[in-house]
Amino acid sequence: MASKQTPLIICFWITFSFCVTEKVREKTARRRDTELTDKVIKHQMCVQGVPGVQGRDGNPGINGIPGTPGIPGRDGLKGEKGQCVTERFEDPWKPNFKQCAWNSLNYGIDLGKIAECTFTKQRSDSALRVLFSGSLRLKCKTACCQRWYFTFNGAECTGPLPIESIIYLDQGSPELNSTINIHRTSTVEGLCDGIQAGLVDVGIWVGTCADYPRGDASTGWNSVSRVIIEELPK
Template sequence: MSPLAARLLVVFCLALPLYGVEKVRNRGYRKDPDADKYGSCIQGPAGTPGREGNPGANGIPGTPGIPGRDGLKGEKGECISEIFDEPWRPNYKQCAWSSLNYGIDLGKVAVAGTCSVDTWLFPAVPQDCTFTKRRSDSDLRVLFSGSLRLKCKNACCQRWYFTFNGAECTGPLPVESIIYLDQGSPELNSTINIHRTSSVEGLCEGVKAGLVDVAVWVGTCADYPRGDASTGWNSVSRIIIEELPK
C-alpha cells in the first residue's frame, strides 16, 4: 500500500466515529414547537390583569388652524312683514239726558254729543253722539234705552232706528225697534197714552275707524200710517256705544 493511501485510510477511520456520535445526538433531540416564539422556555399560565393607570396629563395645545374662507353668497330671501296686534283695550261711551220729552214723529230724535259717562245735559239738544272708533275690523254695539210712546186714531206704526254717519247699518241689517198700535180713539189726546221704557239695541259691522256720528231717528213702518210718537218722556234716556273685537 502506498504511503498516501495509508494516510487517507487513517483519516477515514478517525472521522467515522465522530459522525456516528453527532447523528445520535441529533436523533435524541426533539424541538419544542413554541421554541421559536418563547425561546427555549415553555410558557406558563396567564397572570392577573393589572389595574388601569392614572390618566395622563394634558398635552401641549396645538397651534391655531388656518382661518377658513368666506362661503358663497346666498340667495335673496323673501320679505315677510310680521303684524303684532296690540292688546285690546275697552272703548265705550255713554250719552245720557233727563226728561227729554221729545215729540218728533219723523226725523232725528236727540243724541247728546258732548256728554260723558257721568254727565247729563239739561235739556237735551238734538245732535249726534260722536264716538271715536279705533279699528276698522271691529264691530259697534249700540243701545238706546228710554221711554217710548205711540198713539193714533186708527192703526199706526212707528220705527226707532240708529244711523251711523247719517246712514243706517247695512252690516248685516239695520238696528231698529217698532211700536204698532191698532186701537182707535176719537182723537189724538185720548186716554190711551202709555209711555214705556223700551230699548233699541244691536251690532253693526263694517263701520270704518275714526269719528262716527251715532244718532237715533224715528220714522214710519212700511205700508202703515204714522201716529203721534214721543221719546224720553219724564225719565232718563241714554245711548251706550261700545267697540267690540271680531
C-alpha cells in the same frame, strides 16, 4: 507478510466500529436534545404570560390629501307654490267706548231725531256697537206702527243692515177703548261695519213703518234714557 497485516485489519475494523457507534450515539443524543428543545419551546409558546402595561395613545396623524370634488347633483322636482303670509305688527287693542245719558227726555215727537251722541272712532277696520235703552210708547185709535232707529253721520247703517226696533199697535175697532197709554223700557241695539275712523255723530231717531199709518209716539217718559257706543275689533 500476511501475518503482519492481520492485526492491522483487526485494529481498523475495531476502530471503525467504535467510530460508527460513537457517531450513531451522537446523532441519537442530538436528536433527543432537539426533540426536548422543541417540546420546551412548544410548552413555553402555549403558556400565556402576564399582560403588559397598556401603552399610551399615539400622536394624531396628519390630515390626508383632499379628495377630488364629486359630480354635481341634478336639480330636484319643482315644489308646490307656497302661500304668501304678511305679518302685521299693530298696537294692542285698547277699549274705546262712550255713554250719553238723559234724565226724563219726555220727547213726544213722532218723526225726527230724538237725541245724538258724538263718538271718536279710532280705526276704520273696526265695528261700532250701539245701544239705546229708554221708555217707549205708542198709541192710536186704529192700527199704527212707529220705528226707532240709529243713524251714523246722518245716514242709516248699511253694513250690513239698518239698526232698528218697531212698535205695532192695533186697537181692533173704534168701539173698544182707544186710550191705551203704556210706556215700557225698550232697547234698540246692533253692530255696524264700514264706518271710517274719526268723529261719528250717532243719532237715535223715530219714524214710520212702511205701509202703516203713523201713531202717537213718546220717548223717554219719566225715566233715564241712554245711548252706549263701543268700538270693537273685527
